[in-house]
Amino acid sequence: MRVTRAKVAEHRRSILSSASRLFRERGFKDVGVAEIMQASGLTHGAFYGHFRSKADLADEACRDACAEGLERWLSSADLSDILDRYLTPAHRDDPASGCALSALGAEVARQSPELQKSYAEGLKSFIAAMERHMEDGTPEARHRQALSVLAAMVGALTMARGVAGGDPELSAEILDTVRREIRDYFGA
Structure with a gap:
């Protein structure tokens, strides 16, 4: 039984979504x-019909995750709206x-130059969105202000996640203070 192009695209989207998450x-x-593949509801064997390797999937999943986040940012009314959604315990958790x-x-720093390039492209898109x-x-x-704010936000979220289990009060303080x-x- 042949799979339609629409079904192939749906399967690929499911794989990307599961991998990104x-x-x-x-x-x-x-x-x-x-x-x-299990999270996608597909068999392991179907993977190579969509991607050459796990590294290829990781690269696309990184781009996909950045695009998803960027879409949310672009729909934000202002900096205050971004801060209220980004620097929160719900986002941290x-x-x-x-x-x-x-x-x-931190993961990307240990990956291929191709994946690092995709991450860099995503980062540049977030900087441009913040510049607005x-x-x-x-x-x-x-541009410098946007880069500084974005670095502070990402750093704060990363630090808050890093201590959330060991020192929840410090985690909350990081989010609140930077916001x-x-x-x-x-x-804002």
């Missing part, structure tokens, strides 16, 4: 192809559905 939740090394920049950052919310100065100044400081500085 699992990679953000547990990292590239701790997730196998068999697990991704759900890396599988959250920001790829934070969830995959920077109102003062030259385009270069807005307030950015808001105060930019009047």
Whole structure:
């Protein structure tokens, strides 16, 4: 029985979605192809009809996760809206559905140059999206501000996740403090 093109595209989308979620939740090394395919509702054998390798899938899943997050940012009314959704305990506690920049950052540093390039492209897109919310100065100044705010946000989320189980109060303090400081500085 032949599978329609629409069904092939649906299967590929399911694989990408499962991989993106699992990679953000547990990292590239701790997730196998068999697990991704099972989460997709497909057989392990079907994998190679869609991707050449796990590395190929990881690259596409990284791009997919960045695009998903960017879509949410672009729908945000302003910087305050982004801060209120990003620097929260709910986002901290759900890396599988959250920001790829934070969830995959340390992982990407140990991956192929191709995957690092995809991550860099995603990062540049987030910086450009953040620049829309920077109102003062030259385009270069807005770019520097956007980069600084994004680095503070991703860093805060990463640190808050790192201590959430061992010191929940510190985790909450990190999120609250960085959110307030950015808001105060930019009047958001």
